[in-house]
Amino acid sequence: MTHFNTQLLDYVSCSPTPFHAVANAVPWLLDAGYQRLNESDDWVLSPGGKYFVTRRDSSLIAFKHGAKPMLETGIRILGAHTDSPCLKVKSQPDVARQSYHQVGVEVYGGVLLAPWFDRDLSIAGQVSVLNQDKAVEQHLIDLKRPVATIPSLAIHLDRNANNDRSINAQEQMLPILWQAGGKGETFRTWLLSHLASQGVVVSEVLDFDLSFYDAQAGASLGVANEFLACARLDNLLSCFVTLQSLLASAEDVTNLVVLNDHEEVGSRSTAGAAGNFLTGVLDRLLPDTQERHRVETQSMMMSVDNAHGVHPNFVNKHDGNHGPKLNDGPVLKFDANQSYASQSVMASRVRVLARNAEVPLQDYVTRADMRCGSTIGPITATLTGIETLDIGVPTFAMHSIRELAGAKDPEMLFRLLTAFLNDY
The missing domain is CATH 2.30.250.10 (Aminopeptidase i, Domain 2)
Structure with a gap:
């Protein structure tokens, strides 16, 4: 167990609901100098400032107002969801x-x-x-x-x-x-x-x-402790990694993390990705409509949500060329029917970014005779017009009461997401 994975399992085990997932993230942000905002107040945002805001106590947005003009850099966004079945x-x-x-x-x-x-x-x-x-x-x-x-x-x-x-x-x-x-x-x-x-x-x-x-807490398992077993890895693992990546990112570029509730039931709520939480924050960050649209064209988002690892007992549930393995790195998720938002242009750039960061990547495409799930990625891309890629770590037993991930993958994802916020 690395220190990173110990922190990860502690966070997930202590966050049995979206309310707890948000409440447990707030001290990290406060300790890192983030200022809490209230949606009902006037906001005065300054370059170099760090801020966060919550909605319904179950969704959270945190962002660094970069020193460089957003018209030059765009905004780098990471998204995940706080709810679990x-x-x-x-x-x-x-x-x-x-x-x-x-x-x-x-x-x-x-x-x-x-x-x-x-x-x-x-x-x-x-x-x-x-x-x-x-x-x-x-x-x-x-x-x-x-x-x-x-x-x-x-x-x-x-x-x-x-x-x-x-x-x-x-x-x-x-x-x-x-x-x-x-x-x-x-x-x-x-x-x-x-x-x-x-x-x-x-x-x-x-x-x-x-x-x-x-009530069973998360744990490492396997002869070499190569696995992590815990409830709600989908998708609190991604919440933890995106927040840690934001905290580790540089100060010059505007970076943002959005954690939405209600993804597992369609995102149609005030706290969900189909609501106006993110667009409302972007409106206040960029109140000039024309400037906001110009910035959005230069912005990028990674929608971070777990992927299906190829199960050794059910190999025929995967396409033969797209069976991600645990501990072999994060997974780029593609779907021609747009249940995932990934497109080839951004995906190719992320492949180069991962290569430079020495992070291996895998691909997931579902079998042609099956339908995949979805994420907040396509919804957020539709509402904002921001180019979005779907990515996540491979897992077993998704939506079970206890799920399984590889012990190496969370830190590899962290390195890639931090590189995306710093260098993309």
Whole structure:
């Protein structure tokens, strides 16, 4: 385990929700001299200044206002997303069956459901409460210990479980939170008790945005520790690396990192890439419309999101010429139907950049008889007109409750992204 990977796994393990992913990034920026901005205030931005702003507490933009004129340099942008597929608690979640108190959940994003069974689950997210002064306020919570589980059905009661299994998310994915025993406690009263135990005294829980997550922390594994296993590597690995690249970049060119929420469900929200968060910041950074359009034509973006490594047990799920391997370097992602934003001109420049930085590159194109996923890349490119490339580290088990990456790839990606911000 290198120091870089230790920091990476600590960040991901301590960020079970997008709210935590943003909150845990803020101290890095403050320590590096970044000034916090508020979207409702007037902004006075100066060359040489460093700034960041959040939206909905789950999306973040940080940027360095470079000393060189943006008309000469353009803006170098890195983008990633803070959300991951998971099980979210429903607004009226209480379900009492057979003396067990269960919690109704919604499936958020493209969750691989089977691995969620028999895991030690915890709960985290944001809670809106009415305080003692009858004012609404928000609190982050993270129980950090196992409090729930979704037990599998014994194979004796489902002899076909290993042959032809389907999972009904409404009926079969409800976590057991406690054994009721006639107590009559509800999820909201339990939340009140938890907040009180943390020294937060409130009169009422109004609403919440809470998720279940695997309480097992990230770890290195493999005989030579060549792998990293953790929840939410898609896409908090990219969030960590993009922020570290920004912090390590030079001061002369304007560089920006955007971390959007809601990518896993289509990005259609105020905090998502299809909203106006990034375009609003660019408007304030470049208030003259003509100047902004001129700068955008010289700007470049890397959309950083994990790629599918070729699985040794499922080799036929990949095109034979496009099977990225873990620990063989970052992956350029292409799709003729524009689910990825990469184009040949920018890709060729990045290949030269990677060669100069001594970072190996791999390519990913899905099989012609399959469809790939997508990223914030095409959406951001459409809204801004900025040339965009999709790139990421190869992983296994994407959208599972625990994913796997190569131990060498994050630092190689960091070197490439830092070179992009400094030298592109």
